[in-house]
Amino acid sequence: MEFRISQEQELFKKAVREYCEKNIAPRSREIDEKEAGIPDDIIQGLADLGVFGCVIPEKYGGSALPGEEMQFANIAIQELSRAELSMSLPVYTLLTIGWGGFFISLYGNEAVKQEVLPKIASGQWSWGINVTEPGGGSDVAAIKTTGIRKGNTFILDGEKAYISQVRESQVRGGGHTTLVVSDPTRGIKGGMSLLAVMPNTLKGMTSTTYRDMGRMGLSTGGWVYRNSEVPDKYLLGQEGKGFYHCMEGFNPARALVAAACLGAAEKCLEIAADYAKQRTAFGHTISKFQGISFQLADDYNQLEMCKLMLQKGCWMIDRYYAEPGSFTQKQINVVIAQCKAVAPVLSADIIKRAIMILGAFGYTKESPLEMAMRGVMSYVSGAEGSFNIMRTIIARDVFGSEFVSK
Amino acid sequence: MEFRISQEQELFKKAVREYCEKNIAPRSREIDEKEAGIPDDIIQGLADLGVFGCVIPEKYGGSALPGEEMQFANIAIQELSRAELSMSLPVYTLLTIGWGGFFISLYGNEAVKQEVLPKIASGQWSWGINVTEPGGGSDVAAIKTTGIRKGNTFILDGEKAYISQVRESQVRGGGHTTLVVSDPTRGIKGGMSLLAVMPNTLKGMTSTTYRDMGRMGLSTGGWVYRNSEVPDKYLLGQEGKGFYHCMEGFNPARALVAAACLGAAEKCLEIAADYAKQRTAFGHTISKFQGISFQLADDYNQLEMCKLMLQKGCWMIDRYYAEPGSFTQKQINVVIAQCKAVAPVLSADIIKRAIMILGAFGYTKESPLEMAMRGVMSYVSGAEGSFNIMRTIIARDVFGSEFVSK
């Protein structure tokens, strides 16, 4: 066994942290307040550090260390969320890495890889996931948007909702890994396909955006497709197997979601501990009171346990692709579902308790805690898979399909 | 024993609910977004219903039913927070009722009662509490702002922070029940006094406001006093006994804080249950899944237990003033501290779980849940007494002073 990260990983972590603390943390509040997306220079800075390319092979402009892609990504996202507590940048990056860089490296054909991956690695393009529809998210098999093949194109019709980066993908360029019903007669076994859909080159599409509780530096919205044509070179993976590819893609994405939540919680916990060391009440710094110190200890404890499980999960994903036969998708499903089940709610609760330590000050916009809480709530609300779906996965893949409710 | 509220209380509750559902609920989002205070017509409407006057005797313009003041106030605040989920109005009202109407009825001298109470009952004036200083909130005995008697006036010098209604009290008129050190040599036993301080007639005062996570329809801020004179007719209670009066006043105020949190949580729970009845996934409305129904049952359970304890606490306060000898302050401290310890965190958590049921929709500003959560967080952060202070009160007044930490 070996629980230490490698020297290369340590160096990467150190470099990202330094950049983030200096260049990103001071602008986090501004990113949230402006509601105008992530500043270009920050994206460029991160691209230069290899953050967007850490899951992309060198031949496509990336800087991946083969067999360690997700380990590097995990490090990057945790560092980003430690610094950018509005959570706009971490979410932007994890989606772009997870559903863009990592997923297209796996499932894009050569032409798509050559077109998309260098633009992701360089920070030029944004990328996201495009599954949810107005009818709701958890029941992925129930989506209705069709993408019917007609010669060399798929014709999209339908509506997607609660999609991140609707605006970014149009302003910056880029797109979304998009799940459609390609054969309405066949269900999840053969009837769904994944397409790389880029709104800037798509006809017949209209988009809207919503306003959210938090991570205001990132857009959320939806679109309607009416007879929108996507060339079939943008098919990701096998035609008809989109549901399964999508489920596989959720594992790295959810791992990075957990990373984002845990990074933010870790930083907020440190903020609370630092505050407790200098704040005095009843004749002592409040750090002397077990009501404070034990809360911090308990929170640290749960946080570290989840972080460790997440390291394991990222390493397992890396092993899965680098060492065929090392692990099964089922084994990976369980570990990632564990992290995604725990991390968002735990992180929101840790931030809540950090606010309780800072008191009235923690409730103002002078402190980043309230912004972090609003940001993390997006994953508490269920983005990338709800808490109950995670519990279903764990029950099913650990104890057996007898534990899937009717 | 009798656990039913009276017919008069039922009628009052019904009237307030009807008014609120019709006139307030539809404007809650606007109140939050505008950050411009509570609309005049709403205040007027509530005043007409007797909401501001329900703790004020008829002779001062109020409509109190003697011996049931807090029971009526509890009903009013719960109804307000059910409807105005930004929490701006409930907080405005509970402070005005608790530290204005109720407290001044008890501790104002005749002149002050005649001056202030009719203006509160009619909705004209706002009122609040003015204790906390930049050094922090929990350790009330450590405040430093002085109010030294000089003939017929108290001269205020110092700084207060994290005060609600800093703007309202200047725009609408009104003031704050203000704790000062009147004799720096004597500590809490004889050295602190409470004054009714009205910023619009106070010289040498400057104020600032902050921006908060939520309840944006209400201002928070602070002020600096430099040689500011307050006539001694505005002394509330006995000179030198301000600390004790203030502790007594915290009980009704905290009761109403709990009422505000619980009302909001109750409404959010209903919103989640209604949503679960119509939302379909995996072939059923999601209400059929125990992951949903049991969560709602558990939350309902804790909510009802806290609401019941709060009813008891309000009734005990009413008995205390109406039937001397019926209960001690210590007994009341415990019950109110129990409610204030539980209600804010429980309510925030219930709303968090309601958001989890609504999913991505619950995270948008289309739903009021995110606004309710931001609002309730002000009391999670510790306003009107932190969680740990409540636990200290319970430990001390139930088990003995051996349980007060050094």
Added chain:
Amino acid sequence: MEFRISQEQELFKKAVREYCEKNIAPRSREIDEKEAGIPDDIIQGLADLGVFGCVIPEKYGGSALPGEEMQFANIAIQELSRAELSMSLPVYTLLTIGWGGFFISLYGNEAVKQEVLPKIASGQWSWGINVTEPGGGSDVAAIKTTGIRKGNTFILDGEKAYISQVRESQVRGGGHTTLVVSDPTRGIKGGMSLLAVMPNTLKGMTSTTYRDMGRMGLSTGGWVYRNSEVPDKYLLGQEGKGFYHCMEGFNPARALVAAACLGAAEKCLEIAADYAKQRTAFGHTISKFQGISFQLADDYNQLEMCKLMLQKGCWMIDRYYAEPGSFTQKQINVVIAQCKAVAPVLSADIIKRAIMILGAFGYTKESPLEMAMRGVMSYVSGAEGSFNIMRTIIARDVFGSEFVSK
């Protein structure tokens, strides 16, 4: 509203407490270790105080104050479990009161009342509930034991399991309120009946007993009926309506189960607090540490909230029978389910944490805490209705039948 108990209730409480502290508490360990049932003199002493008769009308030898039966029973059971921490006596008494005294007063015909109630009131007879079968407990509608009418008798065939007081009802006399399928073609609507079954006069019956984790002063076991005749005068309530009568009877029984758990937890909490006052570590009595005092405060808080809800529930049951139309069964179901959902697990957890305060000493049989925990676990395990059944009742009767899982 009136949250105080009456003077008569206060006097009863005081009398029972005094008797229990003097005569029962010192023998609790012995009751558990001997595994030989409750000593006769204790039963006699409690009968003399009116404990067994507090739910039985005077004309049948009881001492009930009409309209306050359950309020008195609640007081009695809480006092018993405070003193007899093995939980043997509280369980014995609550079953005898709940399913004997209270239920037969409601549903026995005149002859049965005259035969049974005086023997219960005097402490001579034990009484219990006889529903569960080897196939399990929660799904009451699935029982298989038949009790088919043949002229003036019901012929019992089948098997019951996990029944309390199998031995006591044979040694002392008495019996069990027994649910049977009286018409296998009709299900719960018309096909089930309740009988008062007394093993000492029943032919064709064989019994076994099990060994349990705790409350060793009480027997648990099962029986097999083969062609066992019960005269039809022992029919309780309407023939065919047994399922519904049984559901109604669960409310008072579950209320008293909650009372037993909460009484034990309250006493254990006091034991822990007393210990913390005298035990020294790191230079202070451990009561000075917030790790101790806040835990006690939190536990006290939850305990009191549940006790208050239970008082309300008992009062509602009393109102239901004394003031027709005052409350519905549905309303009572909810409140009692809330108490039964919370009380067992909360009590076991409070006792667990009390053991943590006493440390290694709390783990020995020198302290009663371990015995209390083993005793309370019988209700955690689900006796008289599992946690999940309680949550189902709450979800169904609060939010609607849409929340009953398929």
Added chain:
Amino acid sequence: MEFRISQEQELFKKAVREYCEKNIAPRSREIDEKEAGIPDDIIQGLADLGVFGCVIPEKYGGSALPGEEMQFANIAIQELSRAELSMSLPVYTLLTIGWGGFFISLYGNEAVKQEVLPKIASGQWSWGINVTEPGGGSDVAAIKTTGIRKGNTFILDGEKAYISQVRESQVRGGGHTTLVVSDPTRGIKGGMSLLAVMPNTLKGMTSTTYRDMGRMGLSTGGWVYRNSEVPDKYLLGQEGKGFYHCMEGFNPARALVAAACLGAAEKCLEIAADYAKQRTAFGHTISKFQGISFQLADDYNQLEMCKLMLQKGCWMIDRYYAEPGSFTQKQINVVIAQCKAVAPVLSADIIKRAIMILGAFGYTKESPLEMAMRGVMSYVSGAEGSFNIMRTIIARDVFGSEFVSK
């Protein structure tokens, strides 16, 4: 990083599991009921498998793989507690391994190693820890038993309490790592020493035993020393440094305590899951209900996270001794304290919830669950370091000594 255990570890795990399932699990109830210690043949069987020797170098009769001692011990203890759910054997073994084999390998001088270690490796001797005194456990620095040097011996006077294996060490032979005050003028810095004390060769000693809630196959008790002489060759580590050696020794011991708790919880969770697959209610196996499946998933989740952290902790201890400079004691303190803080309470709660799934059957002595719960409660009660001490260690060693309460 590498999260997989080695092939040798896999083989060891498999061998221990097979032996335990076949030879130990069927006799677990008997071990608890007889209260007569661990059967000789079981101890012999485990010794043959290398369980007692897995932390002892080959030259002293052990079978340790250098640098993997604690990893093997962790595996062994988890397997033992999966099979022997009364927890008697796991506790016996972890103490003998932790404070005997592992600690004496580190701190015994050559003569003591040659005398003691082979007897431990062969299963002949029992070994334990002997610190706690009647005044209590958490405040180790406050012990009073003296062991004053007089020439070549230490003279013991005082009293120890709540010591495991008081009887075993006299029946089988063996002893206890014993903390004494060797210089009352110097406190923990220079005034305490550790001795290997063997009761069978000690004069002036009298012992008593207590009865406990669980793990009845293991004795607990205390002893009084009056002028008892221990030759100074039995000094463990440096004279005067006993407090610090003892603190270091707590880390491996606590790791194995966590292992014992988690192994038992894992097995109980599996028992509950298996039961849920076959038990039917309301027309389905109860595994279909989310009230069951989600509880299992949540429990599994927390269990796995703690098990993973424990693997890391054991591996860190191994690295500490095998690779000087790799980790600090402080880093190890934190990880082990995390596991010891979480594992006992989590395990007791998981077993409690397993009992809730089995219902009334889980409460009987037909199922091993009640026995497991009673056994695990010994560590909930604080043996080998209380929950609050663990939180203090975490707060102190993560956030700084400002977080140690006064």
